[in-house]
Amino acid sequence: MKKYRLVIAVVFAGLFLYACNKDKGGGATSSNDTFKKNMLINYADTLIIPAYSDMLSRLELLDMSSDSFQANPSLATQAALKEAFKNAYISFEGISALYFGPAAAQQLNNSLNIFPAGTSKIEAGIQSGSYDFTLLVASDTIQGFPALDYLFFSADAIQKFNDVDAASRKTYVKAIITRMKLIVSNTVAQWNNGYRDNFVNSLKTNIGSSIGNLVNQFAFEMDALKGPRIGYPLGKQSNGIIFADKCEAYFSGITKDVAIANLTSLKKYYTGGNGKGIDDYLNLLGKPQLNIDVLTQFDVALGALQAIPDPMSSAFSGSTATVEAAYREVQKLLTLIKTDVASATAVQITYMDNDGD
Amino acid sequence: MMVTKEPAWHKPVLIAPLITFRIVFGLLMFVSLLRFVWRGWVSTVYIQPSFHFTYMGFGWVRPLGAFGMYVLFGIIILSTLFITIGLFYRIAAIVFFLGFTYVELIDVTTYLNHYYFISLVAFIMIWLPANRDYSVDVWLQPCNKRNLVPAWTIRVLQFQLAVVYIFAGLAKLNPDWLMHAQPMKTWLPACSYLPVVGQYMYQEWVAYLFSWFGAVYDCLIVFFLLNKRTRPFAYVVVLIFHIATAIFFPGIGLFPYVMIVASLIFFSGQFHTRLLSFLPFYRHQHLSLQQSVFEFRYNKVVTAALAIYIFFQVAIPLRFLFYPGHLFWGEEGYRFSWRVMLMEKAGTAYFTVKDSSHTRYVSIDNAAYLTPLQEKMMSTQPDMILKYAHYLYKQFEQKGWQKPEVYAEVYVALNGSRSCLFIDSTVNLAGQPISWRHYNWILPYKQQ
Numbered sequence: 050m051k052k053y054r055l056v057i058a059v060v061f062a063g064l065f066l067y068a069c070n071k072d073k074g075g076g077a078t079s080s081n082d083t084f085k086k087n088m089l090i091n092y093a094d095t096l097i098i099p100a101y102s103d104m105l106s107r108l109e110l111l112d113m114s115s116d117s118f119q120a121n122p123s124l125a126t127q128a129a130l131k132e133a134f135k136n137a138y139i140s141f142e143g144i145s146a147l148y149f150g151p152a153a154a155q156q157l158n159n160s161l162n163i164f165p166a167g168t169s170k171i172e173a174g175i176q177s178g179s180y181d182f183t184l185l186v187a188s189d190t191i192q193g194f195p196a197l198d199y200l201f202f203s204a205d206a207i208q209k210f211n212d213v214d215a216a217s218r219k220t221y222v223k224a225i226i227t228r229m230k231l232i233v234s235n236t237v238a239q240w241n242n243g244y245r246d247n248f249v250n251s252l253k254t255n256i257g258s259s260i261g262n263l264v265n266q267f268a269f270e271m272d273a274l275k276g277p278r279i280g281y282p283l284g285k286q287s288n289g290i291i292f293a294d295k296c297e298a299y300f301s302g303i304t305k306d307v308a309i310a311n312l313t314s315l316k317k318y319y320t321g322g323n324g325k326g327i328d329d330y331l332n333l334l335g336k337p338q339l340n341i342d343v344l345t346q347f348d349v350a351l352g353a354l355q356a357i358p359d360p361m362s363s364a365f366s367g368s369t370a371t372v373e374a375a376y377r378e379v380q381k382l383l384t385l386i387k388t389d390v391a392s393a394t395a396v397q398i399t400y401m402d403n404d405g406d
Numbered sequence: 407m408m409v410t411k412e413p414a415w416h417k418p419v420l421i422a423p424l425i426t427f428r429i430v431f432g433l434l435m436f437v438s439l440l441r442f443v444w445r446g447w448v449s450t451v452y453i454q455p456s457f458h459f460t461y462m463g464f465g466w467v468r469p470l471g472a473f474g475m476y477v478l479f480g481i482i483i484l485s486t487l488f489i490t491i492g493l494f495y496r497i498a499a500i501v502f503f504l505g506f507t508y509v510e511l512i513d514v515t516t517y518l519n520h521y522y523f524i525s526l527v528a529f530i531m532i533w534l535p536a537n538r539d540y541s542v543d544v545w546l547q548p549c550n551k552r553n554l555v556p557a558w559t560i561r562v563l564q565f566q567l568a569v570v571y572i573f574a575g576l577a578k579l580n581p582d583w584l585m586h587a588q589p590m591k592t593w594l595p596a597c598s599y600l601p602v603v604g605q606y607m608y609q610e611w612v613a614y615l616f617s618w619f620g621a622v623y624d625c626l627i628v629f630f631l632l633n634k635r636t637r638p639f640a641y642v643v644v645l646i647f648h649i650a651t652a653i654f655f656p657g658i659g660l661f662p663y664v665m666i667v668a669s670l671i672f673f674s675g676q677f678h679t680r681l682l683s684f685l686p687f688y689r690h691q692h693l694s695l696q697q698s699v700f701e702f703r704y705n706k707v708v709t710a711a712l713a714i715y716i717f718f719q720v721a722i723p724l725r726f727l728f729y730p731g732h733l734f735w736g737e738e739g740y741r742f743s744w745r746v747m748l749m750e751k752a753g754t755a756y757f758t759v760k761d762s763s764h765t766r767y768v769s770i771d772n773a774a775y776l777t778p779l780q781e782k783m784m785s786t787q788p789d790m791i792l793k794y795a796h797y798l799y800k801q802f803e804q805k806g807w808q809k810p811e812v813y814a815e816v817y818v819a820l821n822g823s824r825s826c827l828f829i830d831s832t833v834n835l836a837g838q839p840i841s842w843r844h845y846n847w848i849l850p851y852k853q854q
Contacts, residue, residue: 082599085599253596254596255657339824387754388753388754388818388819388825389824389825393592395592395596398779399779401516402660
């Protein structure tokens, strides 16, 4: 019977050890994977937080340009505004892929960039003076960059801001920009007050982990580039019937610039800029060829986007084959990220139990 | 009394192992189901999805709506407690088996080998006299108390466990697992966050160690558990192995605990009697042998039923032999075969629906029809791809499309190999029948 005592002792010892281990599981202070930690520090400190700061300062500049445009709506002030708008939009493409943690809590992307804009809802809101930007889904399309794109740059924009009843329009614009600034500054504040440390200490690859978030958001963002940004206007959801006005930044005509900015920023997040990134992680995992292929495909896809003639909104019908080619290359990149990179990094997409098949 | 030579599997043995099994199984199921509800999975898996991947022949199994699903879970959870305390045991076991199996049959997406194991064990338990001692049932009706049961009632559970382990072990005897240490080589670096051992997770030899130890363990552990001399040490290995898997692969959920608890069935009647004597009110009475033996009325039927059951348990995991192609790639005959944590597979699927004249087409946004989990599972499993294609066909037919055709461009990466085209993207999947036959539109696996 001594043997059974041994068994029972081991049962309890095992359970005890396991319980201890579970307690420590969440934090990563006990781990010594310096590679992952340094990589995440690089992401947080040299890419993510600076990207948010840039967004915030670009929004300040946009606010100022908006003020001067509204004080004197003319072609000249509109041109100046367009420059500020473009810079801010491009800056946004640099944070679009960070839709997790604080940004997700702030509904950042849903408030800043759901396109196409709901133009009639926007006009109705300006007319009635009643709109609530905080409503989820319902108010997604009446605010953010797409709404500003419409309000500032639609055909008769200048005239509308010169109208006698332009005051309510100006109030609406101010409200949008104020909200954009608030959401971004809240997000930055959360990163600076605690989330940054969670981020760099989260060394797992399950859902909600930092590496999991990054890889899953790459895939999500690339899916959005393939779908809403290129595919939907191209008619991929509509029997090939082109809806050019469904594209991103349609009214300002900077569709191509923001698409390129989007993919360029994804590449930067993939490589980790000048520091350690997912590319180095793949090399560490013994996947150098995959990394080379992903980097190559990034460049091929960027090249295909650059080949599209400006403005891209006209290219959907004017040079469909070029846009179609870009669509195919983005899809190839998406496949690599969503299948090969996600698999190699053992990133998970759900909380559900699985037995590995 | 006539002395007839009883076959070994009808020989009376102590009932205690069955009693322990009933109690720990009931409790583990209670915790498992409560956890499932607690994590909100009833909603994410059975209420939110608009479409479910049904099992062939079980298309009639549908979720019961939000209220219905929670009531069903409530009933199943209640039945686990009735099983544990042994009250209305037979009814509780039937309710649990039917309820649990119904839930599992709703959607292929959530198929897990240990859910299948639970369903099988629950089915077996319906027929076992696991309430004939230390239960409310015998407290209410003491005359039903039995000390001894036919050996097969315990052997059948041991057999079931042996099937799990040995088939899991045989499945690991493949080149990817043994020669390339896949998928361990892919999964272990994800465990680098672990204290102490984390630093070794990038080392190749660790992946090989895990692979080979796992394969040897699965193939042989049953034999060491069966042997009286090696049993206590074997059980220590069981504990170490499964606790390790729980630490390294938290995603597998309760599987390690199910195996830890179920493996207790290998211990002797004396061991379980001692174990149970730690519990309150447990009295091990030596009634006269004659009146305390539980006997089945129709032994021939029992023997025949056991033979049939054993045949199917051995045949089902081997059915893959009748399919051509690489098993891990096409997954024909993969499920219900104890292939656990065996491969790393990921895929991306792009669907296009065209009408018969090819003048209308739409690229499908999978997220509009499937949950992320459903999409992930569908993207690597041909039968799910086909079911989804048929579903899309119906959706577009309802929209008024003429004979919609469904095409899928699917890329799959298996065990660290690079992704490549998985199925023939020129085949109209809407025109392909769902059947047990080999799907010839699955492209052959390219070894890299």
